[in-house]
Amino acid sequence: xxxxxxxIEDSIYYTDMVLQAIEDFKEVSNISLDNWQIxxxxxxxxxxxxxxxxxxxxxxxxxxxxx
Numbered sequence: 001x002x003x004x005x006x007x008i009e010d011s012i013y014y015t016d017m018v019l020q021a022i023e024d025f026k027e028v029s030n031i032s033l034d035n036w037q038i039x040x041x042x043x044x045x046x047x048x049x050x051x052x053x054x055x056x057x058x059x060x061x062x063x064x065x066x067x
Contacts (some may be wrong), residue, residue, distance in 0.1 A: 006038045008056075017062045020046065021055050024064045 008018070018038075022031045029051050030041040038055070042048035 001041055001043065002045050002048055003039060003041045004045060004052075006040070006052050008034045008036055008038060013059060015062065017059050019034075020062060021059045024058065025051070025055055 007056060013050075022033060022038075025031055029048075031051070032039045038052065040048045040051050040055075042051055
């Protein structure tokens with residue numbers, strides 16, 4: 001199992017949307033947020049990066065749905 005950390009910018013992303021995305025992805029991977037750093041576990045580093053990309057796309061989609 002691989003684990004990677006991704007720093008995200010708190011001035012760009014809303015906390016509630018990031019937390020909602022993490023909740024919605026809980027069956028995909030073990031994901032957590034601490035001090036604007038997302039931790040993701042996956043089988044390979046490529047899997048982790050793909051999960052991160054999909055997670056952030058989902059956060060953007062959540063934002064677009066809210067406006």
